[in-house]
Amino acid sequence: MRLSKRGEYGIRALLHLAERAKEPQPLISLQALAEKENIPVKFLEQIMIPLRNAGLVHTQKGPGGGYKLAKPAEQIFIGSIIRILDGMLAPVTCVSKTAYAPCDCPDEKSCGLCMVMADVRDAITAILDNTTLASIVQRRSLLLSSQEDSNDP
Amino acid sequence: MRLSKRGEYGIRALLHLAERAKEPQPLISLQALAEKENIPVKFLEQIMIPLRNAGLVHTQKGPGGGYKLAKPAEQIFIGSIIRILDGMLAPVTCVSKTAYAPCDCPDEKSCGLCMVMADVRDAITAILDNTTLASIVQRRSLLLSSQEDSNDP
DNA sequence: TATTTAACCTATAGATTTACTAGGGTATTT
DNA sequence: AAATACCCTAGTAAATCTATAGGTTAAATA
Incomplete structure:
Protein backbone atom coordinates (compact mmCIF):
# COMPACT_ATOMS: atom_id res chain seq x y z
CA MET A 1 0.00 0.00 0.00
CA PHE A 77 -5.32 17.81 -6.23
CA ILE A 78 -2.95 15.31 -4.65
CA GLY A 79 -5.05 12.51 -6.10
CA SER A 80 -4.36 13.72 -9.63
CA ILE A 81 -0.63 13.87 -9.02
CA ILE A 82 -0.51 10.31 -7.72
CA ARG A 83 -2.67 8.99 -10.56
CA ILE A 84 -0.38 10.63 -13.11
CA LEU A 85 2.80 9.33 -11.53
CA ASP A 86 1.80 6.02 -9.95
CA GLY A 87 -1.17 4.92 -12.01
CA MET A 88 -4.07 4.56 -9.61
CA LEU A 89 -5.30 5.09 -6.09
CA ALA A 90 -7.34 1.90 -5.64
CA PRO A 91 -5.63 -1.03 -3.90
CA VAL A 92 -6.81 -3.50 -6.57
CA THR A 93 -7.53 -2.85 -10.24
CA CYS A 94 -11.03 -4.31 -10.15
CA VAL A 95 -12.33 -1.51 -7.91
CA SER A 96 -10.56 1.33 -9.70
CA LYS A 97 -12.85 3.88 -11.28
CA THR A 98 -10.12 5.49 -13.36
CA ALA A 99 -8.03 2.43 -14.28
CA TYR A 100 -10.39 -0.54 -14.03
CA ALA A 101 -9.16 -4.00 -14.94
CA PRO A 102 -10.90 -7.25 -14.01
CA CYS A 103 -9.47 -9.39 -11.24
CA ASP A 104 -9.68 -13.16 -11.18
CA CYS A 105 -12.48 -13.68 -8.70
CA PRO A 106 -15.54 -15.48 -10.13
CA ASP A 107 -17.91 -12.58 -9.48
CA GLU A 108 -16.77 -9.10 -8.57
CA LYS A 109 -20.23 -8.09 -7.37
CA SER A 110 -20.28 -10.71 -4.65
CA CYS A 111 -16.55 -10.81 -3.89
CA GLY A 112 -15.85 -10.00 -0.25
CA LEU A 113 -12.34 -8.75 -0.94
CA CYS A 114 -13.59 -6.41 -3.66
CA MET A 115 -16.21 -4.98 -1.28
CA VAL A 116 -13.66 -4.05 1.34
CA MET A 117 -11.19 -2.71 -1.17
CA ALA A 118 -13.91 -0.56 -2.70
CA ASP A 119 -14.45 0.92 0.76
CA VAL A 120 -10.73 1.59 1.05
CA ARG A 121 -10.65 3.20 -2.38
CA ASP A 122 -13.52 5.48 -1.37
CA ALA A 123 -11.75 6.46 1.83
CA ILE A 124 -8.50 7.21 0.02
CA THR A 125 -10.08 9.19 -2.80
CA ALA A 126 -12.27 11.10 -0.35
CA ILE A 127 -9.05 12.54 1.04
CA LEU A 128 -6.75 12.77 -1.94
CA ASP A 129 -9.30 14.08 -4.42
CA ASN A 130 -10.29 16.79 -1.99
CA THR A 131 -6.87 17.87 -0.83
CA THR A 132 -5.17 20.54 -2.93
CA LEU A 133 -1.64 21.87 -2.91
CA ALA A 134 -3.08 25.11 -1.56
CA SER A 135 -4.84 23.45 1.35
CA ILE A 136 -1.62 21.74 2.38
CA VAL A 137 0.35 24.97 2.17
CA GLN A 138 -2.26 26.66 4.31
CA ARG A 139 -2.39 23.87 6.86
CA ARG A 140 1.36 23.93 7.12
CA SER A 141 1.52 27.68 7.62
CA LEU A 142 -1.14 27.47 10.32
CA LEU A 143 0.89 24.83 12.10
CA LEU A 144 4.11 26.82 11.87
CA SER A 145 2.50 30.01 13.13
CA SER A 146 0.96 28.19 16.09
CA GLN A 147 4.39 26.79 16.92
CA GLU A 148 5.80 30.33 16.90
CA ASP A 149 3.10 31.36 19.34
CA SER A 150 3.95 28.60 21.76
CA ASN A 151 7.59 29.73 21.72
CA ASP A 152 6.59 33.19 22.86
CA PRO A 153 6.01 33.66 26.59
CA MET B 1 -1.00 2.12 -3.47
CA PHE B 77 -9.07 -8.25 11.10
CA ILE B 78 -8.16 -7.58 7.48
CA GLY B 79 -5.64 -5.00 8.67
CA SER B 80 -3.72 -7.68 10.59
CA ILE B 81 -3.58 -9.96 7.58
CA ILE B 82 -2.18 -7.26 5.33
CA ARG B 83 0.38 -6.15 7.91
CA ILE B 84 1.58 -9.73 8.31
CA LEU B 85 1.86 -10.34 4.58
CA ASP B 86 2.71 -6.95 3.10
CA GLY B 87 4.39 -5.13 5.95
CA MET B 88 2.33 -2.04 6.63
CA LEU B 89 -0.81 -0.14 5.81
CA ALA B 90 0.58 3.41 5.75
CA PRO B 91 1.56 4.85 2.36
CA VAL B 92 4.91 6.11 3.67
CA THR B 93 7.05 4.67 6.46
CA CYS B 94 7.31 7.94 8.38
CA VAL B 95 3.61 7.92 9.26
CA SER B 96 3.35 4.23 10.08
CA LYS B 97 2.43 3.47 13.68
CA THR B 98 3.39 -0.20 13.46
CA ALA B 99 6.45 0.01 11.17
CA TYR B 100 7.81 3.53 11.55
CA ALA B 101 10.95 4.55 9.74
CA PRO B 102 12.10 8.14 9.19
CA CYS B 103 11.72 9.69 5.75
CA ASP B 104 14.11 12.27 4.32
CA CYS B 105 12.12 15.44 4.85
CA PRO B 106 13.82 18.01 7.12
CA ASP B 107 11.02 17.98 9.70
CA GLU B 108 8.27 15.38 9.79
CA LYS B 109 6.10 17.49 12.08
CA SER B 110 5.83 20.31 9.56
CA CYS B 111 6.00 18.23 6.38
CA GLY B 112 2.93 18.74 4.20
CA LEU B 113 3.26 15.37 2.53
CA CYS B 114 3.46 13.60 5.88
CA MET B 115 0.32 15.38 7.09
CA VAL B 116 -1.74 14.18 4.15
CA MET B 117 -0.35 10.69 4.27
CA ALA B 118 -1.12 10.49 7.96
CA ASP B 119 -4.74 11.30 7.08
CA VAL B 120 -4.71 8.57 4.47
CA ARG B 121 -3.24 6.11 6.94
CA ASP B 122 -5.99 6.93 9.42
CA ALA B 123 -8.67 6.45 6.78
CA ILE B 124 -7.25 3.11 5.69
CA THR B 125 -6.76 1.75 9.19
CA ALA B 126 -10.20 2.96 10.24
CA ILE B 127 -11.59 0.51 7.71
CA LEU B 128 -9.15 -2.36 7.73
CA ASP B 129 -8.65 -2.53 11.50
CA ASN B 130 -12.39 -2.61 12.01
CA THR B 131 -13.34 -5.09 9.31
CA THR B 132 -13.25 -8.74 10.31
CA LEU B 133 -13.51 -11.89 8.26
CA ALA B 134 -16.88 -12.45 9.89
CA SER B 135 -18.23 -9.06 8.93
CA ILE B 136 -17.30 -9.67 5.31
CA VAL B 137 -18.89 -13.10 5.28
CA GLN B 138 -22.04 -11.59 6.73
CA ARG B 139 -22.12 -8.69 4.30
CA ARG B 140 -21.67 -11.09 1.43
CA SER B 141 -24.46 -13.37 2.58
CA LEU B 142 -26.80 -10.41 2.98
CA LEU B 143 -26.00 -9.32 -0.55
CA LEU B 144 -26.54 -12.78 -1.97
CA SER B 145 -29.86 -13.27 -0.19
CA SER B 146 -31.12 -9.91 -1.40
CA GLN B 147 -30.21 -10.91 -4.93
CA GLU B 148 -32.25 -14.11 -4.51
CA ASP B 149 -35.21 -12.03 -3.42
CA SER B 150 -35.03 -9.81 -6.47
CA ASN B 151 -35.09 -12.91 -8.69
CA ASP B 152 -38.40 -14.00 -7.17
CA PRO B 153 -41.57 -12.37 -8.50
C1' DT C 1 24.01 35.78 -35.15
C1' DA C 2 26.71 33.21 -31.83
C1' DT C 3 26.64 31.65 -27.35
C1' DT C 4 24.82 30.21 -23.31
C1' DT C 5 21.31 28.37 -20.64
C1' DA C 6 17.93 25.19 -19.31
C1' DA C 7 14.30 22.24 -20.54
C1' DC C 8 13.36 17.97 -23.64
C1' DC C 9 13.87 13.17 -25.04
C1' DT C 10 15.56 8.39 -25.49
C1' DA C 11 17.89 4.80 -23.78
C1' DT C 12 19.71 1.95 -20.34
C1' DA C 13 21.38 -0.07 -16.05
C1' DG C 14 21.49 -1.58 -11.31
C1' DA C 15 18.76 -2.84 -7.36
C1' DT C 16 14.84 -4.44 -5.37
C1' DT C 17 10.49 -6.66 -5.13
C1' DT C 18 7.09 -9.77 -6.77
C1' DA C 19 5.24 -13.96 -7.86
C1' DC C 20 6.19 -18.09 -8.12
C1' DT C 21 8.70 -23.05 -8.31
C1' DA C 22 11.60 -27.03 -6.59
C1' DG C 23 12.63 -30.41 -3.58
C1' DG C 24 13.55 -32.53 0.45
C1' DG C 25 12.20 -32.84 5.71
C1' DT C 26 8.91 -33.80 9.47
C1' DA C 27 4.91 -35.03 11.91
C1' DT C 28 0.58 -37.67 12.05
C1' DT C 29 -2.66 -41.09 10.90
C1' DT C 30 -4.08 -45.68 9.51
C1' DA D 1 5.52 -49.19 7.79
C1' DA D 2 3.38 -46.62 4.47
C1' DA D 3 0.84 -42.87 3.03
C1' DT D 4 -0.54 -38.25 3.61
C1' DA D 5 -0.12 -33.42 4.21
C1' DC D 6 2.12 -29.67 6.34
C1' DC D 7 7.10 -27.53 7.09
C1' DC D 8 11.21 -25.30 5.54
C1' DT D 9 15.03 -23.52 2.68
C1' DA D 10 16.43 -22.12 -1.46
C1' DG D 11 16.28 -20.32 -5.93
C1' DT D 12 14.61 -17.91 -10.22
C1' DA D 13 12.33 -15.33 -13.93
C1' DA D 14 9.98 -11.26 -14.65
C1' DA D 15 8.53 -6.95 -13.48
C1' DT D 16 9.05 -2.66 -11.28
C1' DC D 17 11.53 0.93 -9.08
C1' DT D 18 15.06 4.26 -8.84
C1' DA D 19 17.72 6.35 -10.86
C1' DT D 20 21.84 7.83 -14.61
C1' DA D 21 23.87 9.12 -19.17
C1' DG D 22 24.11 11.78 -23.02
C1' DG D 23 22.65 14.09 -26.78
C1' DT D 24 18.66 17.54 -28.84
C1' DT D 25 15.92 21.60 -29.02
C1' DA D 26 14.25 26.10 -27.87
C1' DA D 27 14.80 30.65 -25.87
C1' DA D 28 17.25 34.54 -24.06
C1' DT D 29 21.18 37.58 -24.27
C1' DA D 30 25.48 39.56 -25.73
Whole structure:
Protein backbone atom coordinates (compact mmCIF):
# COMPACT_ATOMS: atom_id res chain seq x y z
CA MET A 1 0.00 0.00 0.00
CA ARG A 2 2.98 2.27 -0.57
CA LEU A 3 3.46 5.59 -2.24
CA SER A 4 6.45 5.34 -4.61
CA LYS A 5 9.45 7.66 -4.50
CA ARG A 6 8.23 8.93 -7.86
CA GLY A 7 4.94 9.95 -6.33
CA GLU A 8 6.58 11.32 -3.21
CA TYR A 9 9.10 13.43 -5.13
CA GLY A 10 6.41 14.66 -7.49
CA ILE A 11 4.23 15.88 -4.65
CA ARG A 12 7.17 17.46 -2.82
CA ALA A 13 8.22 19.29 -5.96
CA LEU A 14 4.77 20.64 -6.73
CA LEU A 15 4.31 21.57 -3.10
CA HIS A 16 7.52 23.54 -3.33
CA LEU A 17 6.20 25.34 -6.40
CA ALA A 18 2.96 26.05 -4.55
CA GLU A 19 4.82 27.56 -1.58
CA ARG A 20 6.52 30.02 -3.96
CA ALA A 21 3.31 30.90 -5.74
CA LYS A 22 3.14 34.71 -5.73
CA GLU A 23 1.91 37.10 -8.41
CA PRO A 24 3.59 36.88 -10.84
CA GLN A 25 4.74 33.38 -10.04
CA PRO A 26 8.50 33.01 -10.44
CA LEU A 27 10.14 30.21 -12.38
CA ILE A 28 12.54 27.85 -10.65
CA SER A 29 15.09 25.74 -12.45
CA LEU A 30 15.13 21.96 -12.22
CA GLN A 31 18.56 22.15 -10.64
CA ALA A 32 17.46 24.53 -7.89
CA LEU A 33 14.22 22.67 -7.26
CA ALA A 34 16.00 19.35 -6.96
CA GLU A 35 18.59 20.75 -4.57
CA LYS A 36 16.03 22.43 -2.33
CA GLU A 37 14.00 19.26 -2.02
CA ASN A 38 16.90 16.80 -1.98
CA ILE A 39 15.74 14.96 -5.07
CA PRO A 40 18.13 13.47 -7.67
CA VAL A 41 18.11 15.97 -10.53
CA LYS A 42 17.73 13.62 -13.47
CA PHE A 43 15.09 11.60 -11.68
CA LEU A 44 13.07 14.71 -10.98
CA GLU A 45 13.37 15.63 -14.65
CA GLN A 46 11.65 12.35 -15.54
CA ILE A 47 8.95 13.04 -13.03
CA MET A 48 8.19 16.55 -14.27
CA ILE A 49 7.53 15.46 -17.86
CA PRO A 50 4.18 13.70 -17.28
CA LEU A 51 3.16 16.43 -14.84
CA ARG A 52 3.71 18.98 -17.57
CA ASN A 53 1.97 16.80 -20.18
CA ALA A 54 -1.02 16.58 -17.84
CA GLY A 55 -1.15 20.35 -17.61
CA LEU A 56 -0.18 20.71 -13.97
CA VAL A 57 3.08 22.55 -14.50
CA HIS A 58 4.23 25.14 -16.99
CA THR A 59 7.79 25.14 -18.27
CA GLN A 60 9.97 27.61 -20.02
CA LYS A 61 13.21 26.92 -21.83
CA GLY A 62 16.33 28.99 -22.09
CA PRO A 63 18.18 31.26 -19.65
CA GLY A 64 15.97 32.26 -16.75
CA GLY A 65 13.63 29.43 -17.64
CA GLY A 66 12.29 26.77 -15.34
CA TYR A 67 9.12 25.42 -13.81
CA LYS A 68 6.00 26.85 -12.22
CA LEU A 69 2.46 25.67 -11.59
CA ALA A 70 0.28 25.82 -14.69
CA LYS A 71 -2.82 26.70 -12.64
CA PRO A 72 -3.73 27.93 -9.17
CA ALA A 73 -2.62 25.68 -6.33
CA GLU A 74 -6.28 25.59 -5.27
CA GLN A 75 -7.03 23.57 -8.41
CA ILE A 76 -4.31 20.94 -8.14
CA PHE A 77 -5.32 17.81 -6.23
CA ILE A 78 -2.95 15.31 -4.65
CA GLY A 79 -5.05 12.51 -6.10
CA SER A 80 -4.36 13.72 -9.63
CA ILE A 81 -0.63 13.87 -9.02
CA ILE A 82 -0.51 10.31 -7.72
CA ARG A 83 -2.67 8.99 -10.56
CA ILE A 84 -0.38 10.63 -13.11
CA LEU A 85 2.80 9.33 -11.53
CA ASP A 86 1.80 6.02 -9.95
CA GLY A 87 -1.17 4.92 -12.01
CA MET A 88 -4.07 4.56 -9.61
CA LEU A 89 -5.30 5.09 -6.09
CA ALA A 90 -7.34 1.90 -5.64
CA PRO A 91 -5.63 -1.03 -3.90
CA VAL A 92 -6.81 -3.50 -6.57
CA THR A 93 -7.53 -2.85 -10.24
CA CYS A 94 -11.03 -4.31 -10.15
CA VAL A 95 -12.33 -1.51 -7.91
CA SER A 96 -10.56 1.33 -9.70
CA LYS A 97 -12.85 3.88 -11.28
CA THR A 98 -10.12 5.49 -13.36
CA ALA A 99 -8.03 2.43 -14.28
CA TYR A 100 -10.39 -0.54 -14.03
CA ALA A 101 -9.16 -4.00 -14.94
CA PRO A 102 -10.90 -7.25 -14.01
CA CYS A 103 -9.47 -9.39 -11.24
CA ASP A 104 -9.68 -13.16 -11.18
CA CYS A 105 -12.48 -13.68 -8.70
CA PRO A 106 -15.54 -15.48 -10.13
CA ASP A 107 -17.91 -12.58 -9.48
CA GLU A 108 -16.77 -9.10 -8.57
CA LYS A 109 -20.23 -8.09 -7.37
CA SER A 110 -20.28 -10.71 -4.65
CA CYS A 111 -16.55 -10.81 -3.89
CA GLY A 112 -15.85 -10.00 -0.25
CA LEU A 113 -12.34 -8.75 -0.94
CA CYS A 114 -13.59 -6.41 -3.66
CA MET A 115 -16.21 -4.98 -1.28
CA VAL A 116 -13.66 -4.05 1.34
CA MET A 117 -11.19 -2.71 -1.17
CA ALA A 118 -13.91 -0.56 -2.70
CA ASP A 119 -14.45 0.92 0.76
CA VAL A 120 -10.73 1.59 1.05
CA ARG A 121 -10.65 3.20 -2.38
CA ASP A 122 -13.52 5.48 -1.37
CA ALA A 123 -11.75 6.46 1.83
CA ILE A 124 -8.50 7.21 0.02
CA THR A 125 -10.08 9.19 -2.80
CA ALA A 126 -12.27 11.10 -0.35
CA ILE A 127 -9.05 12.54 1.04
CA LEU A 128 -6.75 12.77 -1.94
CA ASP A 129 -9.30 14.08 -4.42
CA ASN A 130 -10.29 16.79 -1.99
CA THR A 131 -6.87 17.87 -0.83
CA THR A 132 -5.17 20.54 -2.93
CA LEU A 133 -1.64 21.87 -2.91
CA ALA A 134 -3.08 25.11 -1.56
CA SER A 135 -4.84 23.45 1.35
CA ILE A 136 -1.62 21.74 2.38
CA VAL A 137 0.35 24.97 2.17
CA GLN A 138 -2.26 26.66 4.31
CA ARG A 139 -2.39 23.87 6.86
CA ARG A 140 1.36 23.93 7.12
CA SER A 141 1.52 27.68 7.62
CA LEU A 142 -1.14 27.47 10.32
CA LEU A 143 0.89 24.83 12.10
CA LEU A 144 4.11 26.82 11.87
CA SER A 145 2.50 30.01 13.13
CA SER A 146 0.96 28.19 16.09
CA GLN A 147 4.39 26.79 16.92
CA GLU A 148 5.80 30.33 16.90
CA ASP A 149 3.10 31.36 19.34
CA SER A 150 3.95 28.60 21.76
CA ASN A 151 7.59 29.73 21.72
CA ASP A 152 6.59 33.19 22.86
CA PRO A 153 6.01 33.66 26.59
CA MET B 1 -1.00 2.12 -3.47
CA ARG B 2 -1.54 -1.50 -4.41
CA LEU B 3 -2.39 -4.63 -2.49
CA SER B 4 0.05 -7.37 -3.49
CA LYS B 5 -1.01 -10.79 -4.80
CA ARG B 6 0.41 -12.14 -1.57
CA GLY B 7 -1.99 -10.03 0.44
CA GLU B 8 -4.87 -10.69 -1.91
CA TYR B 9 -4.39 -14.46 -1.84
CA GLY B 10 -3.97 -14.46 1.90
CA ILE B 11 -7.23 -12.64 2.45
CA ARG B 12 -9.08 -14.82 -0.06
CA ALA B 13 -7.78 -17.95 1.63
CA LEU B 14 -8.74 -16.86 5.15
CA LEU B 15 -12.09 -15.66 3.87
CA HIS B 16 -12.61 -19.13 2.44
CA LEU B 17 -11.81 -20.65 5.82
CA ALA B 18 -14.22 -18.23 7.48
CA GLU B 19 -17.04 -19.19 5.11
CA ARG B 20 -16.61 -22.83 6.15
CA ALA B 21 -16.48 -22.03 9.84
CA LYS B 22 -19.02 -24.35 11.50
CA GLU B 23 -18.87 -26.17 14.83
CA PRO B 24 -16.62 -28.10 14.86
CA GLN B 25 -14.69 -26.28 12.14
CA PRO B 26 -13.47 -28.69 9.47
CA LEU B 27 -9.91 -28.78 8.19
CA ILE B 28 -9.20 -28.15 4.53
CA SER B 29 -6.01 -29.20 2.77
CA LEU B 30 -3.70 -26.74 1.09
CA GLN B 31 -4.38 -28.48 -2.21
CA ALA B 32 -8.14 -28.12 -1.93
CA LEU B 33 -7.98 -24.57 -0.66
CA ALA B 34 -5.68 -23.50 -3.48
CA GLU B 35 -7.89 -25.13 -6.11
CA LYS B 36 -11.10 -23.60 -4.81
CA GLU B 37 -9.61 -20.13 -4.76
CA ASN B 38 -7.49 -20.47 -7.91
CA ILE B 39 -4.24 -19.78 -6.12
CA PRO B 40 -0.91 -21.45 -7.04
CA VAL B 41 -0.44 -24.20 -4.44
CA LYS B 42 3.18 -23.64 -3.51
CA PHE B 43 2.70 -19.90 -3.39
CA LEU B 44 -0.22 -20.27 -1.03
CA GLU B 45 1.89 -22.54 1.12
CA GLN B 46 4.40 -19.70 1.55
CA ILE B 47 1.62 -17.33 2.44
CA MET B 48 0.08 -19.57 5.08
CA ILE B 49 3.30 -19.91 7.09
CA PRO B 50 3.43 -16.36 8.50
CA LEU B 51 -0.33 -16.44 9.05
CA ARG B 52 0.10 -19.53 11.16
CA ASN B 53 3.11 -18.06 12.98
CA ALA B 54 1.01 -15.01 13.79
CA GLY B 55 -1.66 -17.23 15.30
CA LEU B 56 -4.38 -16.60 12.74
CA VAL B 57 -4.61 -20.14 11.41
CA HIS B 58 -4.28 -23.54 12.98
CA THR B 59 -2.71 -26.39 11.05
CA GLN B 60 -2.63 -30.12 11.40
CA LYS B 61 -0.24 -32.51 9.71
CA GLY B 62 -0.82 -36.00 8.40
CA PRO B 63 -3.72 -37.65 6.58
CA GLY B 64 -6.93 -35.71 7.05
CA GLY B 65 -4.89 -32.72 8.14
CA GLY B 66 -5.11 -29.19 6.82
CA TYR B 67 -5.90 -25.63 7.77
CA LYS B 68 -8.57 -23.86 9.76
CA LEU B 69 -8.91 -20.53 11.54
CA ALA B 70 -7.14 -20.45 14.89
CA LYS B 71 -9.76 -18.14 16.39
CA PRO B 72 -13.29 -16.93 15.66
CA ALA B 73 -13.69 -15.06 12.38
CA GLU B 74 -15.05 -12.16 14.45
CA GLN B 75 -11.57 -11.67 15.89
CA ILE B 76 -9.55 -11.67 12.67
CA PHE B 77 -9.07 -8.25 11.10
CA ILE B 78 -8.16 -7.58 7.48
CA GLY B 79 -5.64 -5.00 8.67
CA SER B 80 -3.72 -7.68 10.59
CA ILE B 81 -3.58 -9.96 7.58
CA ILE B 82 -2.18 -7.26 5.33
CA ARG B 83 0.38 -6.15 7.91
CA ILE B 84 1.58 -9.73 8.31
CA LEU B 85 1.86 -10.34 4.58
CA ASP B 86 2.71 -6.95 3.10
CA GLY B 87 4.39 -5.13 5.95
CA MET B 88 2.33 -2.04 6.63
CA LEU B 89 -0.81 -0.14 5.81
CA ALA B 90 0.58 3.41 5.75
CA PRO B 91 1.56 4.85 2.36
CA VAL B 92 4.91 6.11 3.67
CA THR B 93 7.05 4.67 6.46
CA CYS B 94 7.31 7.94 8.38
CA VAL B 95 3.61 7.92 9.26
CA SER B 96 3.35 4.23 10.08
CA LYS B 97 2.43 3.47 13.68
CA THR B 98 3.39 -0.20 13.46
CA ALA B 99 6.45 0.01 11.17
CA TYR B 100 7.81 3.53 11.55
CA ALA B 101 10.95 4.55 9.74
CA PRO B 102 12.10 8.14 9.19
CA CYS B 103 11.72 9.69 5.75
CA ASP B 104 14.11 12.27 4.32
CA CYS B 105 12.12 15.44 4.85
CA PRO B 106 13.82 18.01 7.12
CA ASP B 107 11.02 17.98 9.70
CA GLU B 108 8.27 15.38 9.79
CA LYS B 109 6.10 17.49 12.08
CA SER B 110 5.83 20.31 9.56
CA CYS B 111 6.00 18.23 6.38
CA GLY B 112 2.93 18.74 4.20
CA LEU B 113 3.26 15.37 2.53
CA CYS B 114 3.46 13.60 5.88
CA MET B 115 0.32 15.38 7.09
CA VAL B 116 -1.74 14.18 4.15
CA MET B 117 -0.35 10.69 4.27
CA ALA B 118 -1.12 10.49 7.96
CA ASP B 119 -4.74 11.30 7.08
CA VAL B 120 -4.71 8.57 4.47
CA ARG B 121 -3.24 6.11 6.94
CA ASP B 122 -5.99 6.93 9.42
CA ALA B 123 -8.67 6.45 6.78
CA ILE B 124 -7.25 3.11 5.69
CA THR B 125 -6.76 1.75 9.19
CA ALA B 126 -10.20 2.96 10.24
CA ILE B 127 -11.59 0.51 7.71
CA LEU B 128 -9.15 -2.36 7.73
CA ASP B 129 -8.65 -2.53 11.50
CA ASN B 130 -12.39 -2.61 12.01
CA THR B 131 -13.34 -5.09 9.31
CA THR B 132 -13.25 -8.74 10.31
CA LEU B 133 -13.51 -11.89 8.26
CA ALA B 134 -16.88 -12.45 9.89
CA SER B 135 -18.23 -9.06 8.93
CA ILE B 136 -17.30 -9.67 5.31
CA VAL B 137 -18.89 -13.10 5.28
CA GLN B 138 -22.04 -11.59 6.73
CA ARG B 139 -22.12 -8.69 4.30
CA ARG B 140 -21.67 -11.09 1.43
CA SER B 141 -24.46 -13.37 2.58
CA LEU B 142 -26.80 -10.41 2.98
CA LEU B 143 -26.00 -9.32 -0.55
CA LEU B 144 -26.54 -12.78 -1.97
CA SER B 145 -29.86 -13.27 -0.19
CA SER B 146 -31.12 -9.91 -1.40
CA GLN B 147 -30.21 -10.91 -4.93
CA GLU B 148 -32.25 -14.11 -4.51
CA ASP B 149 -35.21 -12.03 -3.42
CA SER B 150 -35.03 -9.81 -6.47
CA ASN B 151 -35.09 -12.91 -8.69
CA ASP B 152 -38.40 -14.00 -7.17
CA PRO B 153 -41.57 -12.37 -8.50
C1' DT C 1 24.01 35.78 -35.15
C1' DA C 2 26.71 33.21 -31.83
C1' DT C 3 26.64 31.65 -27.35
C1' DT C 4 24.82 30.21 -23.31
C1' DT C 5 21.31 28.37 -20.64
C1' DA C 6 17.93 25.19 -19.31
C1' DA C 7 14.30 22.24 -20.54
C1' DC C 8 13.36 17.97 -23.64
C1' DC C 9 13.87 13.17 -25.04
C1' DT C 10 15.56 8.39 -25.49
C1' DA C 11 17.89 4.80 -23.78
C1' DT C 12 19.71 1.95 -20.34
C1' DA C 13 21.38 -0.07 -16.05
C1' DG C 14 21.49 -1.58 -11.31
C1' DA C 15 18.76 -2.84 -7.36
C1' DT C 16 14.84 -4.44 -5.37
C1' DT C 17 10.49 -6.66 -5.13
C1' DT C 18 7.09 -9.77 -6.77
C1' DA C 19 5.24 -13.96 -7.86
C1' DC C 20 6.19 -18.09 -8.12
C1' DT C 21 8.70 -23.05 -8.31
C1' DA C 22 11.60 -27.03 -6.59
C1' DG C 23 12.63 -30.41 -3.58
C1' DG C 24 13.55 -32.53 0.45
C1' DG C 25 12.20 -32.84 5.71
C1' DT C 26 8.91 -33.80 9.47
C1' DA C 27 4.91 -35.03 11.91
C1' DT C 28 0.58 -37.67 12.05
C1' DT C 29 -2.66 -41.09 10.90
C1' DT C 30 -4.08 -45.68 9.51
C1' DA D 1 5.52 -49.19 7.79
C1' DA D 2 3.38 -46.62 4.47
C1' DA D 3 0.84 -42.87 3.03
C1' DT D 4 -0.54 -38.25 3.61
C1' DA D 5 -0.12 -33.42 4.21
C1' DC D 6 2.12 -29.67 6.34
C1' DC D 7 7.10 -27.53 7.09
C1' DC D 8 11.21 -25.30 5.54
C1' DT D 9 15.03 -23.52 2.68
C1' DA D 10 16.43 -22.12 -1.46
C1' DG D 11 16.28 -20.32 -5.93
C1' DT D 12 14.61 -17.91 -10.22
C1' DA D 13 12.33 -15.33 -13.93
C1' DA D 14 9.98 -11.26 -14.65
C1' DA D 15 8.53 -6.95 -13.48
C1' DT D 16 9.05 -2.66 -11.28
C1' DC D 17 11.53 0.93 -9.08
C1' DT D 18 15.06 4.26 -8.84
C1' DA D 19 17.72 6.35 -10.86
C1' DT D 20 21.84 7.83 -14.61
C1' DA D 21 23.87 9.12 -19.17
C1' DG D 22 24.11 11.78 -23.02
C1' DG D 23 22.65 14.09 -26.78
C1' DT D 24 18.66 17.54 -28.84
C1' DT D 25 15.92 21.60 -29.02
C1' DA D 26 14.25 26.10 -27.87
C1' DA D 27 14.80 30.65 -25.87
C1' DA D 28 17.25 34.54 -24.06
C1' DT D 29 21.18 37.58 -24.27
C1' DA D 30 25.48 39.56 -25.73
